[in-house]
Amino acid sequence: MKRKCPDTNCAFPEMVIKDGCFRRKEDSKTIQRFRCKICGRRFSHATFSEAYRHKRRRVNTPLLRLLCSGVSLRRSAILLGVHRKTVERKLPFLARRSSRLNQKYLQRMKGRIHNIQIDDLITKENSKLKPLSVSIAVDEDRRMILALEVSQIPAFGTLATIARKKYGHREDEHLHGLTRLFQKVTPILSPEVVVKSDEHQRYPWYVTAYLPRAKHLTFKSERGSIAGQGELKKVAFDPLFAVNHTCAILRANVNRLIRKTWCTTKDPKRLEDHLEIFIFFYNHRLLKKRSTPL
Numbered sequence: 001m002k003r004k005c006p007d008t009n010c011a012f013p014e015m016v017i018k019d020g021c022f023r024r025k026e027d028s029k030t031i032q033r034f035r036c037k038i039c040g041r042r043f044s045h046a047t048f049s050e051a052y053r054h055k056r057r058r059v060n061t062p063l064l065r066l067l068c069s070g071v072s073l074r075r076s077a078i079l080l081g082v083h084r085k086t087v088e089r090k091l092p093f094l095a096r097r098s099s100r101l102n103q104k105y106l107q108r109m110k111g112r113i114h115n116i117q118i119d120d121l122i123t124k125e126n127s128k129l130k131p132l133s134v135s136i137a138v139d140e141d142r143r144m145i146l147a148l149e150v151s152q153i154p155a156f157g158t159l160a161t162i163a164r165k166k167y168g169h170r171e172d173e174h175l176h177g178l179t180r181l182f183q184k185v186t187p188i189l190s191p192e193v194v195v196k197s198d199e200h201q202r203y204p205w206y207v208t209a210y211l212p213r214a215k216h217l218t219f220k221s222e223r224g225s226i227a228g229q230g231e232l233k234k235v236a237f238d239p240l241f242a243v244n245h246t247c248a249i250l251r252a253n254v255n256r257l258i259r260k261t262w263c264t265t266k267d268p269k270r271l272e273d274h275l276e277i278f279i280f281f282y283n284h285r286l287l288k289k290r291s292t293p294l
């Protein structure tokens with residue numbers, strides 16, 4: 001593949017010649033070097049790689065699989081024989097790459113999505129006194145995850161008073177989360193899309209504002225089948241099965257979302273990263289292997 005000079009000020013960036021090669025020790029690959037005939041800048045195939053200057057390229061793919069299979073960050077570091085900090089640094093990197101691929105995939109589906117389901121999944125940051133809401137949109141026909149948005153919400157129920165006493169006022173950013181979710185999915189949906197959701201009072205406004213020609217169907221929330229498995233419903237037919245089952249899959253496969261676990265999210269940004277990686281793995285691996293996931 002012909003490369004261009006990476007120097008943006010170069011007058012003729014195409015005037016490059018091959019200039020030897022080197023063996024990259026980390027993955028035993030031979031990398032071609034180039035030299036610009038105009039400005040003399042030397043570069044190689046590796047200069048343009050996303051993993052440029054990474055020292056542990058080999059763990060990228062196995063790490064992605066482990067993180068989407070219920071393994072914690074620390075345990076994946078032990079299993080892969082790398083330092084805990086390497087895994088910490090790889091998480092945002094894998095998320096950026098997954099996000100780019102997820103966007104590309106969604107663009108290909110543009111206008112072909114006619115039925116979606118939306119819901120919110122509650123998780124926490126450090127403590128139950130600091131809850132987070134994950135707004136999720138799922139394609140009902142293909143079961144694809146279209147988008148996930150994390151936003152902080154104040155503690156509710158009996159914990160609300162204790163939370164205010166301990167941590168003070170906590171801003172409700174759920175509206176921002178829903179805005180981001182709708183901004184992300186609206187361009188790829190068919191205008192006459194059918195939106196299904198529970199009776200959450202905030203959804204109707206967003207559906208009318210972003211999808212004026214859509215049909216919005218709401219269903220009463222049903223009781224969970226077993227304690228701790230609120231996503232799987234105790235009814236013969238669950239009209240929101242696609243989104244509920246996807247949430248159950250998220251809880252089972254993303255370690256920090258499991259209920260009553262040692263692992264929690266310390267930084268909501270990292271939860272976003274983890275979920276972005278999971279969307280990629282779910283849409284491209286789990287869904288493509290079988291017609292029904294898991």
Ligand SMILES: [Zn+2]
Nearest residue numbers: 005010036039
């Ligand atoms: Zn140049």
